[in-house]
Amino acid sequence: MILGYDVHHAGPGGGGMSIGAMTATFNASLGRCYSTVARLPSREEVATCVGQMFEKCLAAYKDKNNCYPDRIMMYRNGVGEGQLNDVFTQELQGFQARINAAYENQPNKPKLTYIVVNKRISTRFFEVAGRNLNNPKPGFVDDIVTRPERYDIFLISPTARQGCVSPTYYNVLFDESGLDADKIQRFTFKLCHLYYNWSGTVAVPGPCQNAHKLAFLVGTALKRPASAKLAYLMHFL
Template structure:
């Protein structure tokens, strides 16, 4: 099973809740991903316990239906948008809570947790003999020494062909590997799956699970129960409370489809599709 998670936040000064999304592979080759979205408090980066349980409850039936696997044995968990100071929180809060939820079904799978980061200042300039016409690294270029962490398992991967400008590699940081994956096999899997992004006929720069999670969290704002920029009376709280680090409950998103009987089939159908692309 491949999971991708992203949490998007509102612009500074906008009283709008954070949007969390989780995508889950629902076929044998991890080509199709179902997505679940929900509000995640205000400026809260870690998934809440309620959202983790809600997301898995929604997505696991689609995984079992599409793969005929009742319980996954190995989970690749791609996380976007966290800094190095939050790596421990991802394992402590998110991964452990997922294990608790999956333990209810009888089996706790092994987790391989990978954080994908594009917000860095590392660029690579290869020799002209092994570069493209713009001087960027060729797709598939992997850097795993000299500019990486001396002790952690991290690497930079240039998986796409930049049309113009300087290509930005993606920094993948493996913060947990309970399945003892071979580095070459894991790196090759990530690179090859970059060719499976549904919106592109060529390889993309980021693993599709992370891309899809980002798209889903962005689309989630269209389902917000309260118009963005609403007043305090609409449940958004005061700006003073938001600035003081107050953690508030956010109103849940509108469900997909209407509540009328004529649309009940759509409510069941859409969560198992790639509606966010």
């Protein structure tokens, strides 16, 4: 099960509300997802209700597959450097508490990976071509400019033909998947192809972009959660 989470903060015209949205895949091809939203206190970014939303996603997965997932990967969008510790202590521990409760009678617990996604960064990369500096080709930077005390990665997923391409910064806060860094990087890059409103790659993994679109729709237009009948449909696209 691949999850994406994002928060939308409405401006004064939108009543100042903040909406958290989570999407979770429930089939083998990752092409279908369950979605849920929650209203947050105004301007709240690190949400304690993430665990409750995750619990709904687990229940939805079991409803469709008659079992719980063996692997869970969470791509959490929208938090900055100063909020990583809060995400770890509030959101990640909420995830683990829900997993312990749901899998209490299961023989094995799932392998959880929790990744924070941040595309609002000032870092830029260039490819030297003679005397010219060009945009680099899509790929990863995971050494030299990354931090030795963290499991962090820069990913350039789209191909830029104009302007300066902006990388996306990933912090792997927690990982018990057993996959090496190369597999996680490749899988993350492939998820950037999984947004169905665009034929190419997007700057963040598809589940993150889906959550962003859902939070924006609810925060700006619906002003309340959509009908429960739409929870298993990508109505936000």
